[in-house]
Amino acid sequence: MSRLITRTAAVAALLSPLAAVAAALEGQAEKQSLNLTAILMFLAFVAATLGITYWAARRTQSRADFYTAGGGITGFQNGLAIAGDYMSAASFLGISALVFGSGFDGLIYSIGFLVGWPVIMFLIAERLRNLGKFTFADVASYRLDQLAIRKLAAAGTLITVAFYLIAQMVGAGQLIKLLFGLDYNIAVVLVGVLMIVYVTFGGMLATTWVQIIKAMLLLGGASFMAFMVMRHVGFSVETLFEQATAAHKDGLAIMAPGKLVKDPVSAISLGLALMFGTAGLPHILMRFFTVKNAVEARKSVFYATGFIGYFYILTFIIGFGAIVLVGTNTFYLDTASPQGGLRGGSNMAAIHLAHAVGGDVFLGFISAVAFATILAVVAGLTLSGATAVSNDLYAHVFKRGKANEQDEIRVSKYATVALGILAIVLGIAFEKQNVAFMVGLAFAIAASANFPILLLSMVWRGLTTRGALLGGSLGLLSAVSLTVLGPAVWVKVLGHDSPVFPYDAPALFSMSLAFFGCWIGSVTDRSARARIEKGRYTEQLVRAETGYGATGAASH
Amino acid sequence: MTTTINQARDGVEASGGVTVAPDILRILNSAAFVELRARRRRFSAILTVLMLTIYYGFILAIAFAPHWLAVPIDGVITVGIPLGLGVILSAIVLTGIYVRRANGEFDALTAQAIQGARP
Numbered sequence: 246m247s248r249l250i251t252r253t254a255a256v257a258a259l260l261s262p263l264a265a266v267a268a269a270l271e272g273q274a275e276k277q278s279l280n281l282t283a284i285l286m287f288l289a290f291v292a293a294t295l296g297i298t299y300w301a302a303r304r305t306q307s308r309a310d311f312y313t314a315g316g317g318i319t320g321f322q323n324g325l326a327i328a329g330d331y332m333s334a335a336s337f338l339g340i341s342a343l344v345f346g347s348g349f350d351g352l353i354y355s356i357g358f359l360v361g362w363p364v365i366m367f368l369i370a371e372r373l374r375n376l377g378k379f380t381f382a383d384v385a386s387y388r389l390d391q392l393a394i395r396k397l398a399a400a401g402t403l404i405t406v407a408f409y410l411i412a413q414m415v416g417a418g419q420l421i422k423l424l425f426g427l428d429y430n431i432a433v434v435l436v437g438v439l440m441i442v443y444v445t446f447g448g449m450l451a452t453t454w455v456q457i458i459k460a461m462l463l464l465g466g467a468s469f470m471a472f473m474v475m476r477h478v479g480f481s482v483e484t485l486f487e488q489a490t491a492a493h494k495d496g497l498a499i500m501a502p503g504k505l506v507k508d509p510v511s512a513i514s515l516g517l518a519l520m521f522g523t524a525g526l527p528h529i530l531m532r533f534f535t536v537k538n539a540v541e542a543r544k545s546v547f548y549a550t551g552f553i554g555y556f557y558i559l560t561f562i563i564g565f566g567a568i569v570l571v572g573t574n575t576f577y578l579d580t581a582s583p584q585g586g587l588r589g590g591s592n593m594a595a596i597h598l599a600h601a602v603g604g605d606v607f608l609g610f611i612s613a614v615a616f617a618t619i620l621a622v623v624a625g626l627t628l629s630g631a632t633a634v635s636n637d638l639y640a641h642v643f644k645r646g647k648a649n650e651q652d653e654i655r656v657s658k659y660a661t662v663a664l665g666i667l668a669i670v671l672g673i674a675f676e677k678q679n680v681a682f683m684v685g686l687a688f689a690i691a692a693s694a695n696f697p698i699l700l701l702s703m704v705w706r707g708l709t710t711r712g713a714l715l716g717g718s719l720g721l722l723s724a725v726s727l728t729v730l731g732p733a734v735w736v737k738v739l740g741h742d743s744p745v746f747p748y749d750a751p752a753l754f755s756m757s758l759a760f761f762g763c764w765i766g767s768v769t770d771r772s773a774r775a776r777i778e779k780g781r782y783t784e785q786l787v788r789a790e791t792g793y794g795a796t797g798a799a800s801h
Numbered sequence: 802m803t804t805t806i807n808q809a810r811d812g813v814e815a816s817g818g819v820t821v822a823p824d825i826l827r828i829l830n831s832a833a834f835v836e837l838r839a840r841r842r843r844f845s846a847i848l849t850v851l852m853l854t855i856y857y858g859f860i861l862a863i864a865f866a867p868h869w870l871a872v873p874i875d876g877v878i879t880v881g882i883p884l885g886l887g888v889i890l891s892a893i894v895l896t897g898i899y900v901r902r903a904n905g906e907f908d909a910l911t912a913q914a915i916q917g918a919r920p
Contacts, residue, residue, distance in 0.1 A: 349885070352881075353860075356885060360852060360855075360856045360888070366896045366900075367845040367852075368845065368849060371903075483875065483876050483877070486878055487876060490877045497877060500871065501867060501871030501881050502863045502870055502881065506863050508864065509861065509865065512860045513857070513860060544900065547896045547899075547900045550893050550896045551893050551896075551897075554890070558886065777819055783825070784822065787825045787828050787834070788825075790837065791828060791915055793824075793828060793915050
């Protein structure tokens with residue numbers, strides 16, 4: 246632990262040269278004990294996942310194996326994997342830090358992330374599984390122009406994946422630097438290389454099992470932390486809140502909404518992005534094709550919702566527990582900095598709590614789990630990006646649907662390596678940048694470009710290719726440009742005094758534009774092709790509702 | 802009555818130069834499919850509206866009535882805490898309710914509808 250403290254102190258002290266010298270001197274002595282526990286546990290995780298990748302590689306021969314694990318994942322396993330995709334290091338450390346810092350406000354975020362799931366269940370999950378094979382573009386282009394829609398969907402996928410990936414890589418580098426004492430660049434390269442190995446050799450099967458293992462480790466670790474917190478307060482929720490309000494500098498204010506929600510428009514816009522962005526994230530949508538039918542898809546969503554909801558309740562307890570056990574202990578506080586706060590920054594609340602309740606060994610475990618979490622999430626992201634390149638762009642656009650299966654698999658592996666290298670390069674390039682807006686932007690694009698065309702193609706007979714192209718492009722362009730003109734980029738990254746567009750979350754506007762574009766583009770479309778597209782809705786409807794003729798699990 | 806109208810509309814719009822395969826048409830016109838579609842659409846719509854109302858009700862309360870959420874109910878615990886945790890639980894419960902009905906009733910109707918595809 247002491248090594249971690251000096252490490253984190255060293256990072257925090259970069260701002261103050263004098264303290265940095267002192268910390269660096271101490272750091273040499275104390276470095277090893279922490280690194281050893283955490284690194285050994287992480288190596289055990291890597292060894293286990295490489296073993297799984299080896300096992301998966303021998304079972305991954307066909308295109309269906311590579312993209313969707315042959316459709317052979319069960320609903321329960323897929324629910325865990327989806328939950329794993331969702332419980333990123335950012336949400337574990339970020340949300341518990343938000344609760345630690347401002348109490349109730351942390352709950353608002355976690356609720357926003359969760360409520361997208363029921364809507365996915367009620368509106369798209371079963372139809373998606375019944376109509377699709379590998380990517381959500383299969384569904385969106387089912388009765389529309391393959392070339393045009395796949396290009397648009399691939400663009401939406403790759404842009405969403407790119408922003409999400411950069412945010413994850415930069416977060417990974419910073420976190421690993423802090424927890425393991427590794428150099429930022431080495432950390433980013435390590436994450437990139439491991440992810441390339443999982444995906445190119447083990448495909449979706451390995452990616453899914455890495456995610457499942459990590460989800461179990463994270464849920465187990467977080468459960469233990471919440472249990473220890475509750476034990477500390479005699480299993481009384483009231484005592485927990487009493488001690489937390491007594492310990493926190495804001496006192497009773499942490500029990501009510503604070504500064505997070507500034508005005509109703511921001512609140513609704515953020516809510517829309519969180520809720521419908523989930524339903525447009527390509528790496529999440531792709532998971533629906535890894536189960537054998539709509540029944541399993543439905544179960545996946547139920548288990549995922551349960552696990553994610555449980556996890557957010559745990560982060561809430563962990564955040565409050567950190568107020569009581571970490572915030573009051575000077576051992577974890579940054580005494581060198583005049584602002585005070587936690588050593589290593591505010592995101593360290595859960596990490597410090599791990600030490601407070603479980604000592605050095607458990608701290609090593611949670612650090613290793615945080616690293617594993619990043620690895621698993623970037624592997625899923627990269628696989629969905631690579632599939633958009635090989636299945637949508639190469640096989641359907643470039644080869645007009647006549648691609649040789651082995652060639653297509655080869656292209657997807659090249660694409661994985663290329664995306665992995667790109668992620669490493671961008672991760673290093675963005676090291677010093679403020680990337681906090683990127684996850685929000687990924688959600689906004691997913692909600693504004695991917696979700697509207699996916700939903701309308703399934704539920705509205707009137708949608709035509711022209712409408713989808715207009716709506717999808719409007720959604721994409723407006724989500725990106727409003728984010729750039731908003732406070733998160735225009736002020737915080739580009740350094741202007743005041744934003745051109747006043748809200749952080751553009752979804753309310755960009756989603757409205759996307760739906761309007763889909764509608765106006767479709768109703769004014771009098772072409773012969775539009776008539777055929779509407780005519781083909783009947784068959785799509787029957788297949789979507791019943792799963793008649795849907796692709797099942799591949800037999801081996 | 803409404804079901805016949807639905808059927809008729811699908812039949813007419815299904816033209817537009819597109820021929821619909823006979824097995825698809827048989828499913829489309831089967832009583833089980835019409836029933837499945839009507840019941841599931843209604844059920845999904847109700848649950849979606851319920852979830853949106855709960856969530857945006859919560860968000861609007863935060864935006865417009867933060868002081869109400871800060872009212873203590875039991876010691877230091879405020880109205881907002883059980884309400885927020887309630888939103889999380891409602892999301893899990895609503896998906897559970899959907900799965901329960903879909904696993905039984907909707908799957909049975911789907912099986913019936915597909916059975917009708919064979920001549």
